Amino acid sequence: MSGPRVHSFFLGNSSGVNFSIILSPIDEETGKLQPANCSGSERAGDWNLNITPGMNASKVTISLTRNLQMCLPNVTDCCTTPLCVVETLQVLACRDSVVLAHLLIQAEIYANSSFTGNVSENATIIPNQVFQPLGPCPCDLTAGACDIRCCCDLECTPDLKQLFNESCFSGVFGGDVNPPFDQLCSSQSMEYTPEWFPFLCVQSSLNNTPFLGYFYHGSTSAPKVPSFKITLPTSPGKLFTGYRQGDPIMTEENEYFTIPQQSMAGQCVGNAPVAYLQNFDVKCLTNRASYKEGLPHDVRINSGTGDFIQQNVIYKTVTDMGKFITESENLHTAEVLCQNVTFAEHYTFIWKDKNIERINVTVFLGSLCDGEILTQRFTVKFLAFKSTNAAELFENPGYQVGKPVRAANMNASDTFGSLNIWQPAGRGMCTSATYTPVLFGVDSLSGCILEVGINEDCSLLRGNVTETLNSLIQATHVGKRGNSSYSDLNDWVEIIRLDPFNSDTNVSTGSLKGVCPDIPANLNIRIIFADVGAVQGIPQQEILAVQISYSTVIWQFQCGLTCRNSLSFLPITASVQFIKVPAQPPIPMTRYQINYTEFDCNRNDVCWPQLFYPLTRFYTGEPYSQCLAKGLSLAFLVLLAAIMSNPWSPKLFKMLM
Numbered sequence: 001m002s003g004p005r006v007h008s009f010f011l012g013n014s015s016g017v018n019f020s021i022i023l024s025p026i027d028e029e030t031g032k033l034q035p036a037n038c039s040g041s042e043r044a045g046d047w048n049l050n051i052t053p054g055m056n057a058s059k060v061t062i063s064l065t066r067n068l069q070m071c072l073p074n075v076t077d078c079c080t081t082p083l084c085v086v087e088t089l090q091v092l093a094c095r096d097s098v099v100l101a102h103l104l105i106q107a108e109i110y111a112n113s114s115f116t117g118n119v120s121e122n123a124t125i126i127p128n129q130v131f132q133p134l135g136p137c138p139c140d141l142t143a144g145a146c147d148i149r150c151c152c153d154l155e156c157t158p159d160l161k162q163l164f165n166e167s168c169f170s171g172v173f174g175g176d177v178n179p180p181f182d183q184l185c186s187s188q189s190m191e192y193t194p195e196w197f198p199f200l201c202v203q204s205s206l207n208n209t210p211f212l213g214y215f216y217h218g219s220t221s222a223p224k225v226p227s228f229k230i231t232l233p234t235s236p237g238k239l240f241t242g243y244r245q246g247d248p249i250m251t252e253e254n255e256y257f258t259i260p261q262q263s264m265a266g267q268c269v270g271n272a273p274v275a276y277l278q279n280f281d282v283k284c285l286t287n288r289a290s291y292k293e294g295l296p297h298d299v300r301i302n303s304g305t306g307d308f309i310q311q312n313v314i315y316k317t318v319t320d321m322g323k324f325i326t327e328s329e330n331l332h333t334a335e336v337l338c339q340n341v342t343f344a345e346h347y348t349f350i351w352k353d354k355n356i357e358r359i360n361v362t363v364f365l366g367s368l369c370d371g372e373i374l375t376q377r378f379t380v381k382f383l384a385f386k387s388t389n390a391a392e393l394f395e396n397p398g399y400q401v402g403k404p405v406r407a408a409n410m411n412a413s414d415t416f417g418s419l420n421i422w423q424p425a426g427r428g429m430c431t432s433a434t435y436t437p438v439l440f441g442v443d444s445l446s447g448c449i450l451e452v453g454i455n456e457d458c459s460l461l462r463g464n465v466t467e468t469l470n471s472l473i474q475a476t477h478v479g480k481r482g483n484s485s486y487s488d489l490n491d492w493v494e495i496i497r498l499d500p501f502n503s504d505t506n507v508s509t510g511s512l513k514g515v516c517p518d519i520p521a522n523l524n525i526r527i528i529f530a531d532v533g534a535v536q537g538i539p540q541q542e543i544l545a546v547q548i549s550y551s552t553v554i555w556q557f558q559c560g561l562t563c564r565n566s567l568s569f570l571p572i573t574a575s576v577q578f579i580k581v582p583a584q585p586p587i588p589m590t591r592y593q594i595n596y597t598e599f600d601c602n603r604n605d606v607c608w609p610q611l612f613y614p615l616t617r618f619y620t621g622e623p624y625s626q627c628l629a630k631g632l633s634l635a636f637l638v639l640l641a642a643i644m645s646n647p648w649s650p651k652l653f654k655m656l657m
Contacts, residue, residue: 007061017058023087036102068085070112135177258271258272279382298310348383399440409474465521478492522574524549525574
């Protein structure tokens with residue numbers, strides 16, 4: 001060993017095994033090893049023995065405790081010579097005074113080369129690597145010690161070289177810094193030498209070699225490969241400049257803050273990082289056997305300035321288990337085991353500029369038993385620091401894709417409104433469905449199921465369905481922009497409602513039992529928006545109009561084997577469609593494209609109109625000047641070939657003669 005610490009392993013069960021270390025086990029008179037003695041200890045002289053037990057192997061660590069600095073004036077605990085330690089050690093593994101294994105160590109340790117005295121003005125002269133190799137022995141990596149398999153290392157004694165003399169490093173790394181290169185005339189390294197090689201080979205001495213400067217070049221430096229783990233400054237410096245949209249949120253331990261999220265394949269990933277200013281609402285299926293706890297709630301979050309904030313957690317108990325337990329198997333009562341698990345976690349991040357001001361977490365707990373399928377829900381919502389309610393004020397004047405559409409009820413004292421769609425849970429019934437806001441730029445389709453009896457009155461059914469659909473839209477106006485003010489009516493557009501039944505429309509009351517026509521089962525929300533400008537190059541989108549209409553269906557009671565006085569189901573839906581204006585109609589086809597389809601580049605493999613496409617300005621594969629030069633050269637060659645071919649060649653020669 002050439003360092004102050006060395007490691008080895010003891011294979012097998014280490015229970016009942018005593019490890020000991022012996023200093024200088026070689027007899028100085030005979031030169032042989034002394035008989036093994038199991039009565040030693042884990043310390044001998046300046047050496048310590050440390051054992052780390054494992055399953056089928058134990059790690060054995062031998063370390064030196066003395067100082068390896070060179071001696072300075074008035075200092076005793078130091079090294080008087082560069083070769084500081086030359087000792088022989090033996091490590092024994094005994095069980096009941098019987099030696100199971102032993103390890104012989106030859107220690108040759110040099111003093112540390114760090115210098116703490118006065119710096120001399122004599123500078124080391126580095127030769128110019130353009131004319132002379134800077135490193136004549138590249139494998140010599142350790143100063144003052146012999147590097148294994150490095151035969152050009154001057155610190156390696158002949159005795160040590162005998163240990164690896166047959167396995168030395170070869171090539172430039174092994175010290176052959178001026179190897180003959182393939183272009184050299186005297187080189188015989190090429191297995192198949194072409195016949196023209198003697199005419200093109202290089203006559204040069206080995207001093208003028210292309211390997212000069214191979215390991216070092218003054219104008220370049222080795223690239224730094226970025227690590228996967230993001231390094232953040234510690235709190236004393238506070239050099240962290242904050243988060244940007246999409247950046248992963250970091251914890252105090254310099255790790256990602258993770259919450260279960262859905263992957264591109266639709267499966268839930270438990271250790272997905274949370275991105276700054278990106279809301280999500282996901283559901284994950286699990287059971288008691290595969291349930292795993294997430295990140296603990298006592299983890300502190302990096303606020304963005306180098307400070308760390310604690311999560312404000314509120315624990316609640318789930319009262320309606322039907323919203324989360326979607327499937328259950330019949331098991332015997334004696335075999336059912338239950339566990340208290342997390343049913344839902346709702347995170348609210350209060351942010352300001354590039355920093356996180358506060359984190360509020362609401363955790364819903366419940367009991368999950370064997371045979372039950374749990375639908376866990378995880379939501380993350382970012383609210384601006386100035387917001388006093390769920391309505392978020394954006395810093396950009398326009399809407400951002402994925403953000404909730406702002407709504408207002410101007411006919412009420414509390415002008416806050418909502419524009420929602422359904423988020424069914426459990427059996428998908430309308431009575432148990434929850435709401436989720438309409439997100440800007442995201443076309444959506446949701447629905448739920450109503451229970452209807454065979455003797456249902458058609459007029460009452462129409463009113464019930466209409467009331468259920470209208471419960472999604474608790475607003476009279478929609479904000480034009482993401483920062484629309486409730487006090488300024490010009491910032492809002494009125495919702496255009498097309499009622500399902502006008503006074504001029506004759507609605508059938510339904511004379512047949514179990515059949516009701518003109519049921520408004522579909523709610524259609526159309527939002528028209530456009531690009532109205534840009535802020536710092538980011539397009540700003542504004543809502544121009546909102547229209548709500550209904551589509552009617554004929555409901556008919558579905559009978560089984562017999563039509564008894566039972567319940568049937570009526571599915572109702574709500575769709576959201578975002579329409580961008582002005583619309584971009586397709587370019588009409590010309591008469592030439594309609595009549596001569598064989599010249600249509602979109603329908604045929606051969607496109608004659610694009611024969612000279614590389615010479616046009618639309619071709620961007622090469623600079624236009626190069627394309628033009630190549631085209632003229634090609635045209636000149638074609639013209640030359642035409643002139644030199646028959647019947648032009650004889651006439652040309654006669655004219656020249």
